[in-house]
Amino acid sequence: MAQVSAGELAKLAVLFERHHRSLFRYFVSLNRDRELSEDLVQDVFFRILRYRASYDPSKAFAAWMYQIARRANMDRGRERRGEVVGIEEFTTRHGDPASAEAGPEEHAAMGQNLELLDRALALLPKDKREILILSRFQELKYEDIAAILDCEVGTVKVRVYRAMRALEQIYFALEKEKAS
Amino acid sequence: MTCEDIKPLFADYWSGTLSPEDRARVEQHLEICADCRAESKRLEALWRNLALLPADEPDSALRERFYETLSAYRDGAATGAKPRAAVWQMLSRIAAGIALVTMGAGIGYGLRSNQASANEVTQLRGEVNNMRQLVTLSLLQQQSASERLRGVSWAVRAEPSDTEVLDALLAHVNHDPNVNVRLAAVDALRPFASNRVTRDAVMQALAGQTEPIVQVALIDLLVDLKEKDATEELQRVAVDHLADSGVRERARWALEKLQ
Known part of the structure; x- marks a missing residue:
């Protein structure tokens, strides 16, 4: 760590500004724990500093960063083994989710739909949730997701589809439960 | 289709x-x-x-913490783990104060032998070392990880014979809740490496460590120290199925290097 140059630290600050929000969202979506997610974001940037020599500049930086993020999350998961946060303990986090152009009724309906969708996402098995976060929230290319998850591009596409199917099933189950 | x-x-x-x-x-x-x-x-x-779906936004404290830690690293990077300028200024003021008092005493007592002034220099150096140790140990006990990181960068300036600082560093390598502090503590062990106790402790730390990234840092340190006695422990890690695959691979690499 003593060999880190001032220039490299300045670069790390640029990377932090560019990526810390999306990394935070990734960790919160996976773990549903804000405090833990903030620790993990911090952890990722200092791992980047430590492992900077292993980055291949011909590959996408985001793919490499999320590989580190996954690793950090797994390491932390091992430390926290046994601590499972129930869905009821997870505080809902929405401000105003509806889109601006909707009228008041659509607005309310959309808000409810999104709340339900968020709950469904939280109930999705972790691997399925992760692939949707990477493909939909982080808008990573399939090639990058394949590198992050260490699988083929074709496999990523199939897994995104399966995750969407599973999400749909949970979503409709929640909707039914609400209606009854 | x-x-x-x-x-x-x-x-x-x-x-x-x-x-x-x-x-x-x-x-x-x-x-x-x-x-x-x-x-x-x-x-x-x-x-x-x-x-x-609305994105969760991190608190502003995340940015503050990041820049605090970054500045602790920067201080370490500038001159090979040099502590913050402000702390150094404080230390040099204390040292200058001690020197003035000593000088004043010297003038007051009139003529003194060379031996006596050499003793004073030794005593003064001892005082500065004590101060350095005090600051290091106190920073290492702080709640905030970035303060502890700062403590680790102070530790690099400790006397290689300072067993209290060495013990504190080893405790942080083994038990600090923050991985970054553990890693920095591993690096800070280098100046203490001539000490047999340190080398044995590094091998023990490797046996007890579960964090893969810290395990790799410990293995790298053993290679840098050309620690031949580590072979047995490295062989154990290389085939340990509970260890991370990257760690096993690093252990194999280290065994080749040490041969």
Whole structure:
């Protein structure tokens, strides 16, 4: 760590500004724990500093960063083994989710739909949730997701589809439960 | 194309990122297959709504913590683990104060032998070392990880014979809740490496460590120290199925290096 140059630290600050929000969202979506997610974001940037020599500049930086993020999350998961946060303990986090152009009724309906969708996402098995976060929230290319998850591009596409199917099933189950 | 061929293309179809050929194939299939058409429509609505879910924003404290830690690293990077300028200024003021008092005493007592002034210099050096140790140990006990990191960068300036600082560093390598502090503590052990106790402790730390990134740092340190006695422990790690695959690989690499 003593060999880190001032220039490299300045670069790390640029990377932090560019990526810390999306990394935070990734960790919160996976773990549903804000405090833990903030620790993990911090952890990722200092791992980047430590492992900077292993980055291949011909590959996408985001793919490499999320590989580190996954690793950090797994390491932390091992430390926290046994601590499972129930869905009821997870505080809902929405401000105003509806889109601006909707009228008041659509607005309310959309808000409810999104709340339900968020709950469904939280109930999705972790691997399925992760692939949707990477493909939909982080808008990573399939090639990058394949590198992050260490699988083929074709496999990523199939897994995104399966995750969407599973999400749909949970979503409709929640909707039914609400209606009854 | 069968339903199974089409489904993996759905997400790109909804996002409008399919090639014109694939898009035409999906559309053709949807025209003739009512099941896929209905499914695509339902899932597309969810896919669109996913993008509307509000993003969680981190607290501003995250940025503050990041820059605090970064500045602790920067201080370490500037002159090989030099503590913050302000702390150094404080230390040099204390040292200058001690020197003035000593000088004043010297003038007051009049003539003194060379031996006596040499003793004073030694005493003064001892005082500065004590102060350095005090600051290091106190920073290492702080709640905040970035303060502890600062403590680690102070530790590098301790006397290699300072067993109290060495013990504190080893405790942080083994038990600090923050991985970054553990890593920095591993690096800070280098000046203490001539000490047999340190080398043995590094091997013990490797045996007890569960954090892969710290294990790798410990293995690297053993290679840098050319610690031949580590062979047995490295062999154990290299075949330990509970260890991370990257750590096993690093242990094998280290064994080759040490041969």
